[in-house]
Amino acid sequence: MRGAAAVIGLLALLFAPMQPARAAGPFSNWTAVVVAGDFHAHSGGPTEAFDNARRDVSRALVDLGFEKDAVQQFSVRPQRYPADSPGRSEARTIYDALRTRAETAKAGCLFYISTHGSPEGVILGEQMLRPHLLAAMLDDACPDRPSVVVISACFSGVFIQPLQKGDRLILTAARPDRASFGCGEDDKYPYFDDCFLATAPSARDFATLGAGVQACVARREKDTGTEPASEPQVWIGPALRPMLPLYAFNRSKSKTP
Template sequence: MRSILPFALALLALPAASAQQQPYAPPKHTAPPPPALTRSTPQEVVQQADGGMQIERDRTATHALAEHRRLTRALGPLLPQRKGVVDAYVLSVGLDSDPVFGREAREAGKVLSRRYDAVGRTIILGGSDGKAPSPLPMGSPANVEAALSRIAELMDEKEDVLILYTTSHGAPFGVVYHDGNEGFGAISPKRLAQLLQAHGMQRRLLIVSACYSGVFVPVLSSPQTAIISAAAADRSSFGCAAENDWTFFGDALVNRALRKPQPLGSAVTEAIAEIATWETRGKLKPSLPQRSIGTDVQKWLAPLEARMPKIATQPVGKPSVDSLQGP
């Protein structure tokens, strides 16, 4: 009789059905914020946001090292500017770990990099796209500051342009950083203005996709600044459910209008009209996206748009307006 021992050993080596790999589940917001935030007055919250407030809790040393390595990989390969060429440096940031923001930040980085000839000069920060843990550094206030500092090392502030895209939940005091139950913070208009001023970044296209993001417009507007927000200072924007591929604003402006070889002003006008149509269909209170195009913007925008690809690319992902139809 043949021994069954080899067969038995082989069976033991097989994974048990109960141990089969489970589908990846992105971080969720299930715990309340730290007491330092919940016990703060509205005035104290504004002061914290103005200081680039960030709180990390229950992080391991291993996570800190891994995040450091992710940031190093993101910042290291950035190309220097080319003398005599108006170069764009793109920073696309998802500040919240809900996958909609990770997906939007990734694709926005691709679209803006292609449109403005910024391949090799693009940094993307953001959480998971919902399919797997993110290989990217998170869009925390500290990482945003590090990315801006790295760009400042390589660009000529008198010649080159910063293109900053941020997507997250928003509040009347700014855009919110929220990574699962571990990371909390915010960046206010005042804080962002201080950072850009410190680096001499006057030539800039700033796109803020968040509720109440109109608060950034009066603070950041200048003759050499183009700034577009997803909503007025007292309005919500829409489409930010975690399972979506895009917010309304990101879908209309980045995924559709900016993929076309048309001027920035025309793209913004198209996107605002599209968003209004979607909001009317959903019987939503209008978000009223805001824009401010400085008087000297064309000096740097014209050479960038002269190098735009002449062929449009197709939108990707599920249209954000589909979320109006419900489950």
Template sequence: MMTDGQNMPPQAAPAPGSLGSWWRQGLRSALFLSPDWNGLRATPARTAALLLSLVAVQLLAERLYIAGPASFYWPALWEGWIGTLVLAWACWWLRPRSEEGSGAALFSLLIALALPITLVTSLVLVPAVRLDWHQQLGPWGWWGLWGAATLWLVAAQWLLLWRSDTTAWRRWPAGLLVAAAAALPVWVQPSAHWYAEATADERPARLRLTQELLELQPALLERRLQALQAGRSGEVELYSITFAPYAPEDVFRNESALVDGLMQDRFGAQGRSLQLVNHAGTALEHPWATALNLQRAIRQMAALMNRDEDILFIHLTSHGAQDGKLAASLDPLALDEVTPQLLKTWLDEAGIRWRVLSVSACYSGSWIAPLAGPGSLVMSAADAEHTSYGCGKGSELTFFGRAMYAEQLRLHTLSFEAAHAAARPIIDAREQEAGKTDGYSNPQISVDDGARRQLALLVERLGRRGS
């Protein structure tokens, strides 16, 4: 005989609700209205569909910011998920008891409410970028738009969490997690998904690697090194190396030429200067800016200079990374990247006593501590936490190179310290005017007293020469 339970058909699981239902409740939540949880049940497939919809809208908006051809950077898809993980952690922390308000459903609705906010924000910001409104608004107005959009998202998500079925003492930590989820992408700075493609006129010339060029380059370096003059006893003289290892952008070649000319004209380095440059247009003129060539140049100058008196100046200009590596590129060659530790090792091994080291690159403040010390003046275009500015394809000089070398040292002073101090507020003002979004680059400097005295002797000699 069958029991009543055996006669009854199995009860079907409640439907998870259509995507339209989730988006409707997401819109209500985005407008700070209480959502209707009836009929909403999270499943892995539904949560994935909501998340992919949001990502698709974000990718489309990011593409629309760029006018003209753009290429998609696939590895960026694996970055930038830390904020989403923090949101999921907040939902787990709250752990609502009801099925409708489960942690998975709460997370799904948080994603759903972000969709209308992203759409509205994109409708405002995309035209602002495409029509150059952000230039008219200035950095504060532009940041105000971004801040309003971020505040809207954080407030809507925080209110949804607050209304969830949970104990009050869990709400505040969850709210802090929501704010952290919004702030983390700004701090971590994941790679962009879309990058504007260069036009035919903007594309850098590609190095044509011929047998003649391969044979010429070692001979060119040797001729340049053999042409360097020996130091004169009793005279403090300056030897100069400029190192520009990133070929795709002209700005670094330009800065190398400017600084080299300045060291010759203003600091008496004629016959004692060398440019190492990676660029397709200078391959017949300058030795390549490779790590090995830099090491060889340091070694040769050390052999020629009076190490108790003479000063070695090195200016490095390229893109920089937070790990301290200086970007090097000269396709199709494979190049090693120079680091502050490598440079210090080469200088120490060569026995260079007096050093002026200048690093024009993003995050170049990370070079200060490894290179600072007795006999050294070390200066950078940024601190270790910020980018510098003016290193794009359309730039003639970096902001640091222009203010420090083209203006202060060329026109106003022979003191590296005074030039650096004067350049800092100029760079700050220009970065604000240009709309730099990650904060002041904050150029750094470290000066040893011995290096200061030796540079004063050099300036005194240059003054006698000019009188």
């Protein structure tokens, strides 16, 4: 009887329908970090806007085709968000995590930060993350591969020139000499992050996403009477531009809950 059962079991395995392998998407071998760099509103009081953006942008990236385990989150107050298990928002911690993941996920890198900014750089916890430091971090952790850098902060256009590389796309929330908006105590997200999340579901790739965010922010600022306009910036490296069709967002992935 045991022999007969073994034969039946073997036959069942042989003739069972094969499960199709999941096709690898264009971002399946990428690594990503999404950072909330502060928790203070422009008034000085607390705000959840940056951490809300950190959480929901991470989910949006998974919907666009990034692997869930490849998206690492960082917060100034990580103990406040046990469900997300973020790391602490410190330059060295973020760099180490990005470099470690990028040693095996070698297809590309994404860096996204939502925080306050100044003409000198952006707030990262108790530190100031300056453009040349971020450029050095990304160049060292993610060499010789495409990268996407998104900086949601006032004056974030100051990062574009130091970060420029042929295979890099840079999206910032403002011109180098302009503030961005939506960092109040009661704001769910900064305007830029809100527009990123609203535009992502219909965008084809990061280039169209950037253009859609620019238009969305302009409408939002006009509707709310905030001025002068922040004018989000998009810069695409010449080597990456013709390759963008290869990095179309993968709509076949199941949506995150």
